[in-house]
Amino acid sequence: MPPETDDVRPAETGKGQSVTMNASGVRNAVITGIGVVAPTGIGTDAHWQAVLRGKSGIGRITRFDPASYPVRLAGQVPGFVARDHVSGRLLPQMDVWTHMSIAAADAALADADVNPAARPEYDMAVVTASSSGGTEFGQQEMVRLYQEGPSRVGAYQSIAWFYAATTGQLAIRYGMRGPCGVVCNEQAGGLDSLGHARRLIRSGTGLVVAGGLDASLCPYGLTAQLTNGRISTVDDPDGAYVPFDASASGYLPGEGGAILIVEDEEALGDRIPYGRIAGYASGIDPAPGRGRPRALGRVIRGALADAGIAPRDVDVVFADAMGTPEDDRDEAAALAEVFGARGVPVTAPKTLTGRLYAGGGALDVATALLAMRHNVLPHTTATTQLAPGCEIDLVLGDPRQRRLHTAVVVVRGHGGFTAAVVLQRD
Amino acid sequence: MPKHITIDDLTEIMRSSIGLDDDVELTGDRSEMDFADMGYDSLALIELASQLQHRFGVKISDDEALERLRSPHTAVSYVNEQLAGQAV
Numbered sequence: 001m002p003p004e005t006d007d008v009r010p011a012e013t014g015k016g017q018s019v020t021m022n023a024s025g026v027r028n029a030v031i032t033g034i035g036v037v038a039p040t041g042i043g044t045d046a047h048w049q050a051v052l053r054g055k056s057g058i059g060r061i062t063r064f065d066p067a068s069y070p071v072r073l074a075g076q077v078p079g080f081v082a083r084d085h086v087s088g089r090l091l092p093q094m095d096v097w098t099h100m101s102i103a104a105a106d107a108a109l110a111d112a113d114v115n116p117a118a119r120p121e122y123d124m125a126v127v128t129a130s131s132s133g134g135t136e137f138g139q140q141e142m143v144r145l146y147q148e149g150p151s152r153v154g155a156y157q158s159i160a161w162f163y164a165a166t167t168g169q170l171a172i173r174y175g176m177r178g179p180c181g182v183v184c185n186e187q188a189g190g191l192d193s194l195g196h197a198r199r200l201i202r203s204g205t206g207l208v209v210a211g212g213l214d215a216s217l218c219p220y221g222l223t224a225q226l227t228n229g230r231i232s233t234v235d236d237p238d239g240a241y242v243p244f245d246a247s248a249s250g251y252l253p254g255e256g257g258a259i260l261i262v263e264d265e266e267a268l269g270d271r272i273p274y275g276r277i278a279g280y281a282s283g284i285d286p287a288p289g290r291g292r293p294r295a296l297g298r299v300i301r302g303a304l305a306d307a308g309i310a311p312r313d314v315d316v317v318f319a320d321a322m323g324t325p326e327d328d329r330d331e332a333a334a335l336a337e338v339f340g341a342r343g344v345p346v347t348a349p350k351t352l353t354g355r356l357y358a359g360g361g362a363l364d365v366a367t368a369l370l371a372m373r374h375n376v377l378p379h380t381t382a383t384t385q386l387a388p389g390c391e392i393d394l395v396l397g398d399p400r401q402r403r404l405h406t407a408v409v410v411v412r413g414h415g416g417f418t419a420a421v422v423l424q425r426d
Numbered sequence: 427m428p429k430h431i432t433i434d435d436l437t438e439i440m441r442s443s444i445g446l447d448d449d450v451e452l453t454g455d456r457s458e459m460d461f462a463d464m465g466y467d468s469l470a471l472i473e474l475a476s477q478l479q480h481r482f483g484v485k486i487s488d489d490e491a492l493e494r495l496r497s498p499h500t501a502v503s504y505v506n507e508q509l510a511g512q513a514v
Contacts, residue, residue, distance in 0.1 A: 087445075087447050087448075088441065088445060088446055088447045088448045088450075089445045089446060089447045089450075089465075090445050091445055092442065092443055092444060092445050093444075093445055151476065151479070151480070152476075152480065154443070154473055154476070155469050155470075155472045155473035155476060156469065156473060158469065159469070
């Protein structure tokens with residue numbers, strides 16, 4: 001039997017010393033570029049404006065007829081045309097999730113003002129997160145398999161479905177031959193990709209394309225997601241996904257996410273980063289029924305310790321916001337345990353997008369960095385009345401003007417994967 | 427099942443199933459160019475063979491695909507040879 005551990009794993013190097021690179025010899029990993037493809041819009045500006053205005057991307061599923069499904073609402077990327085972002089040469093070889101990821105990665109590199117062709121290829125890596133892989137592509141090929149037979153399954157199925165497909169296509173596209181990888185642990189992946197990117201920066205890689213997206217809004221993808229029992233079947237776009245609310249009934253799924261460019265702070269020259277990955281920790285929940293607490297509280301404390309800061313130094317927490325009553329209470333309790341009851345402003349702009357799986361944490365990091373840059377604390381739409389047991393200072397109604405220096409983003413993935421990132425700007 | 431393949435048929439297959447940039451045609455000099463030099467890998471040739479078999483009813487093994495489908499011109503010639511052989 002494996003040892004029963006639920007350790008929090010803070011970063012293995014430079015614990016608590018990451019702020020002073022020269023003194024500790026640890027390189028600072030900073031985020032220099034953001035690329036967003038999400039239900040809130042395509043492009044960082046469209047996303048940020050939607051967040052400020054509380055403009056929801058949730059609506060009835062249009063990708064297929066959802067009439068016969070118990071869930072008919074989702075966050076869909078509005079107006080995404082793959083041809084606008086991917087050449088005809090590559091289009092048929094990839095799933096829509098990779099198309100969206102290419103659009104996000106191109107935008108993120110442009111935002112970072114990085115020209116990959118001008119940098120050494122082994123100095124750059126790609127580490128994306130994916131929880132579904134190329135589901136829609138896979139469905140199309142499965143239909144061919146059972147309707148027309150094995151010989152009609154396309155050769156590109158062999159690469160397009162695979163969780164690492166996006167990492168591979170991005171690495172080829174930009175000529176990035178450093179240590180590439182993919183993180184597959186549902187919602188936690190978006191943050192764990194940043195944790196791994198920071199690890200690579202500390203071990204000498206100059207640039208990492210990180211973050212993640214998922215796009216699994218096809219019958220096969222939705223059916224698979226439904227098995228987790230946490231998706232809301234309320235058929236009201238404003239009332240289905242209301243985390244921490246007294247009427248919480250589960251979450252809605254969404255597609256998209258964000259790509260984030262992580263670089264060694266020393267190598268930026270004149271470029272100004274959005275912020276630094278100051279702290280990171282991950283953990284996993286104990287098996288159900290063991291009676292031991294879930295990982296989130298310990299993971300947040302681990303990330304704060306890794307950043308060398310105290311709970312009072314945190315200006316905002318971007319919540320995981322599962323939207324099921326029990327998960328919401330667990331998260332509120334973990335936040336109260338670390339920060340004190342109503343001890344820190346908490347927000348969940350993901351009510352505008354639904355939960356984006358691997359894209360969720362990545363998009364929250366993008367939103368947190370934009371919030372810090374603009375000194376605006378985004379509000380949580382949809383939720384109106386906090387449930388009993390959710391004693392948190394949830395930002396409701398309107399964004400708050402607030403000087404933001406330190407943000408914490410937390411995620412919980414299906415199966416107990418838990419992660420937290422501390423972001424700081426100078 | 428068609429009895430003959432043209433470069434236009436091949437172009438349509440490349441565009442819909444394998445990938446071809448909008449402004450690229452497979453006519454002229456390009457018809458003699460190796461697929462490998464255009465950046466197509468073995469996976470592309472396996473998929474091309476699969477499409478040709480399905481649409482034209484020819485048999486192309488994986489080895490033959492890699493050997494005989496070298497350029498647009500040779501691919502068209504090879505399929506037409508097969509089709510002519512079938513007709514006899």
